[in-house]
Amino acid sequence: MTLISTRALTKRFGKVTAVEDLTVDVAPGVVGLVGANGAGKSTLLKMLLGLVQPTSGSAQLLDLDVATQGTDIRERVGYMPEHDCLPPDVSATEFVVHMARMSGLPTTAARERSADILRHVGLYEERYRPMGGYSTGMRQRVKLAQALVHDPDLVMLDEPTNGLDPAGRDDMLGLIRRIGAEFGISVLVTSHLLGELERVCESVVVIDGGRLLRHSSTVEMTTETTALLVEVDGEVAPLAALLGQHGVPTRSQGRQLEMQLDDDALYDLVRDGVAGLGLGLVRIERRRHRMSELFSTGGGGRADGS
Structure with missing residues (x-):
């Protein structure tokens, strides 16, 4: 049916x-x-x-x-x-x-x-x-x-x-x-x-x-994207600077950093950087698409993503 x-x-x-x-x-x-x-x-x-x-x-x-x-x-x-x-x-x-x-x-x-x-x-x-x-x-x-x-x-x-x-x-x-x-x-x-x-x-x-x-x-x-989300317990600026020194550009929002996952070696780089800076790692995961993106890329309407 x-x-x-x-x-x-x-x-x-x-x-x-x-x-x-x-x-x-x-x-x-x-x-x-x-x-x-x-x-x-x-x-x-x-x-x-x-x-x-x-x-x-x-x-x-x-x-x-x-x-x-x-x-x-x-x-x-x-x-x-x-x-x-x-x-x-x-x-x-x-x-x-x-x-x-x-x-x-x-x-x-x-x-x-x-x-x-x-x-x-x-x-x-x-x-x-x-x-x-x-x-x-x-x-x-x-x-x-x-x-x-x-x-x-x-x-x-x-x-x-x-x-x-x-x-x-x-x-x-x-x-x-x-x-x-x-x-x-x-x-x-x-x-x-x-x-x-x-x-x-x-x-x-x-x-x-x-x-x-x-x-x-x-x-x-809501499939996974090629972006990696990292959330830390502490200031993200030092971690962003460290990753930048290794040629990894980041975008910060609050205590989160988003970066492009081009190589799985990035996981090790983030882990070692967080540990070396004495930060707490809250989560590290691939970002998923959100349905709100449909309205920013696929049409003229708008809906809330809350």
């Missing part, structure tokens, strides 16, 4: 083209959809769900036609919206049970599934509190729970870490990894934070200005 298949998919709103001539085939798994704000991510999700009709072209989700089988698609998909949409005077249990019943689960099954999924997202102890008193992180977890409660084949998560502090983002990314690894549910997650997608996704679809910029596995996008 193909998770997503599009052919020349295009959506225009008047004179504005949100998605243009998008052709891509995406396999099941944890998939990132990345692009700067305004790149067309949300419009693409709405077309895949059958909520917005394409201007031209075609698309299939879970082997179903988005133009004619939108209802069937939405029965098999869970959706976590970006915006805050939770009623403040309702408890998490009431809300998730309601969403489960809207998805066709009988009352008893809806209550059982809601309890299980709220436990999974870490809200079991708080499940009877009105959601108006929830933190941003708790509200994001409720939105994730309602997307999972009917055991879909795919969950679409639109900017799931928005508004979260670093600890909250780490927790949410951990939950996303578990959805794919433990539940066997495919995930399509959108974000403009490229570093997050590197951590959780098996493959990534990059769009820029509504056009496909790249689609490949995360491993391919």
